[in-house]
Amino acid sequence: xxxxxxxxxxxxxxQSGPERNGWLSNHAPMAAEALVHAGRxxxxxxxxxxxxxRMTERPRGIAVIAPEEWRDPLGDPLRTGDWxxxxxxxxxxxxxxxxxxxxxxxxxxxxxxxxxxxxxRVGHAVRSLRAAETPARVAExxxxxxxxxxxxxxxxxxxxxxxxxxDPRTALDAVPRVPDQRYGIRARLAQLADLPRWPVAAGAxxxxxxxxxRLGAVVDAAVLRHGSHGYANEVMMVHAATAxxxxxxxxxxxxxxxxxxxxxxxxxxxxxxxAAYAPATGRxxxxxxxxxxxxxxxxxxxxxxxxxxxxFADVAVESAARGAGTSALAVAWQSAERLTE
Numbered sequence: 628x629x630x631x632x633x634x635x636x637x638x639x640x641x642q643s644g645p646e647r648n649g650w651l652s653n654h655a656p657m658a659a660e661a662l663v664h665a666g667r668x669x670x671x672x673x674x675x676x677x678x679x680x681r682m683t684e685r686p687r688g689i690a691v692i693a694p695e696e697w698r699d700p701l702g703d704p705l706r707t708g709d710w711x712x713x714x715x716x717x718x719x720x721x722x723x724x725x726x727x728x729x730x731x732x733x734x735x736x737x738x739x740x741x742x743x744x745x746x747x748r749v750g751h752a753v754r755s756l757r758a759a760e761t762p763a764r765v766a767e768x769x770x771x772x773x774x775x776x777x778x779x780x781x782x783x784x785x786x787x788x789x790x791x792x793x794d795p796r797t798a799l800d801a802v803p804r805v806p807d808q809r810y811g812i813r814a815r816l817a818q819l820a821d822l823p824r825w826p827v828a829a830g831a832x833x834x835x836x837x838x839x840x841r842l843g844a845v846v847d848a849a850v851l852r853h854g855s856h857g858y859a860n861e862v863m864m865v866h867a868a869t870a871x872x873x874x875x876x877x878x879x880x881x882x883x884x885x886x887x888x889x890x891x892x893x894x895x896x897x898x899x900x901x902a903a904y905a906p907a908t909g910r911x912x913x914x915x916x917x918x919x920x921x922x923x924x925x926x927x928x929x930x931x932x933x934x935x936x937x938x939f940a941d942v943a944v945e946s947a948a949r950g951a952g953t954s955a956l957a958v959a960w961q962s963a964e965r966l967t968e
Contacts, residue, residue: 632668633660633755634763636675641766643682645707645741645748645774652744652774653682654934656767660751661941664758665925677932688712702737702779710777714769723756723765724880730772731877731885737779738892739899742812742863743870745775746896747938750873753880782899783819785891786830795848795894798833802901812863815903825902832894838886839878842893846872847946847955849897853939854958855909856901861965865939867900872942915957921947924956927963936963 636659645653655678659671688708692700697713700706717726727749738746748771756764791798803825805818819825834841849868857864871893878886921944928940936959943951943959 629759629761630663630668631761632671633663634761636660636663636671637763637767639672639675640682641763641770642685644685645770645777646704647681647683650704650741651681652741652748654678654744654938655682656770657744657748657751658934658937660755661937662929664754665941665944667925667929670929674929674932678934685711697733697776701733701776702740704777707773707777710773711770714773714776715766717772718765718769723760723768726772727753727768727877727880728882728885730776731881732888734772734775734779735885735888735892736781737775738870738874738896739780739782739812739816740775740778741780743866743873743896743900745771745778747866747869747873748774750876753877757880780813780816782816782829782895783822783825785895786826791831791833793833795833795845796852798828798831799848799852799897799901799905802828802898802905804905804907805902808904812903816899819899819902822902828902829895829898830891832891838890839875842871842875842878842890843949845894845897846875846942847949847951849901850939850943850946850955850958851912851951852901852905852909854912854954854961856905857958857962858910858965859906860904861962862935863900863904865935865962867897867904868942868946869938870896870900872945912954913957913961915953915960919953919956919960921956924959924963927960931963931966933963933966936966 640655643653655675662671686708692709692713752768752771803822805815834844846868853864874889874893878889925940928936939962940959943955947955
């Protein structure tokens with residue numbers, strides 16, 4: 628018997644839009660899925676109650692998007708309502724994996740969409756569908772794809788390699804910083820095109836071998852680097868880990884032919900967030916208290932009520948299980964503590 632809590636949450640969220648105040652992301656579906664995956668289903672509706680005042684009405688749209696005319700409204704947030712209806716139709720006529728495979732290469736170049744929340748929302752939806760295919764979960768995938776399409780935003784072009792045969796943490800240390808870090812993410816990402824070292828840093832994906840393993844290593848490196856550099860912007864630096872992790876969650880459901888481009892885009896997203904928000908110098912890494920468990924880290928994140936703390940703990944626990952160990956748990960605990968300050 629499957630746990631239907633996430634289906635209830637998705638139905639509850641269904642009439643809300645993907646953003647509020649013009650551009651701030653609606654984190655409700657992502658945080659709810661992370662809580663269910665973590666075995667905290669009993670907390671989901673209580674958390675949604677606390678988040679309810681940050682959800683706004685689902686946008687109505689302007690005009691129908693014809694299937695052959697999708698390029699024109701791509702990246703136009705004024706067409707968000709139209710994109711929501713578009714993907715309702717797409718998913719009503721085909722299996723969700725077929726729709727994902729068709730739209731993934733179209734959307735992937737715009738991975739910066741919504742400060743990377745487009746791909747992150749899709750990643751959470753795909754994980755919920757992997758657990759069980761239900762109408763509510765299919766509909767949520769459509770919501771994520773629509774958000775990604777409406778906010779589609781490419782990064783500055785990256786070089787073509789060669790891939791660096793170095794560990795991802797060393798590669799992250801070599802990512803150049805944007806010179807003006809006073810404003811929001813759109814202003815910061817716009818500066819990447821003027822960085823002479825950006826094409827090499829973004830294009831030379833670290834590591835070698837299997838794309839799944841390599842992308843996992845990128846996520847782990849971003850989680851751990853958050854421990855030393857996340858203090859500069861606790862929330863935005865989280866996306867250096869959650870964006871590539873969303874790509875990683877989708878890979879098993881995508882044709883292998885799409886994996887190399889997915890790896891490159893996941894790394895570019897991590898590099899872009901690092902360039903935009905990482906400070907010039909790091910601080911000492913946190914150390915986990917003896918006996919700290921993944922369950923305790925998830926509970927600490929939940930106690931903050933902050934969706935970024937919840938989503939980051941979700942990723943850090945996976946990194947810990949993959950090999951990052953208690954260091955990843957210590958970073959997630961520290962992040963939750965900072966978000967309560």
